[in-house]
Amino acid sequence: MGSYPLTFHEFKQGLAEGELPGLKCEECGEGIVPPSAVCTACGSTRLSRTSFAGKGSIRTFTVIRVGPEGFTPPYIVALVELDEGPWVLGNLVGVDAASAGMDLMNKKVIVGSKVLPLKPSESGVEGVVLTFELT
Ligand SMILES: [Zn+2]
Missing domain, CATH: 2.40.50 (OB fold (Dihydrolipoamide Acetyltransferase, E2P))
Structure with missing residues (x-):
């Protein structure tokens, strides 16, 4: 297990800087925002940080x-x-x-x-x- 890819604190920081941070599921490709510990579509914990266009x-x-x-x-x-x-x-x-x-x-x-x-x-x-x- 690596460290959590996007904490809620980092999410808020990103928002404050005008970014829309989120997560992308490595298993099914689902985009997740706001950050969650597991993929909201398939339940996988293999998530990586991404940024949405907003x-x-x-x-x-x-x-x-x-x-x-x-x-x-x-x-x-x-x-x-x-x-x-x-x-x-x-x-x-x-x-x-x-x-x-x-x-x-x-x-x-x-x-x-x-x-x-x-x-x-x-x-x-x-x-x-x-x-x-x-x-
Ligand atoms: Zn997934």
């Missing part, structure tokens, strides 16, 4: 009206299919949640990130969420 398309979304601290509801959570294949969950920004409609489906987005100011008592570390912006 572009994708909205496949589905939901409007959140009651959110956790650090968010200002209403806001939009979207499931985006990256051009490389993996599906990632994040916040759609720059779109008015009140007028979000089906025309958002399949819209192209670019992926960014936002650091969440979680209370130290909750986790001891800052959380991070992916953000999507319409292109």
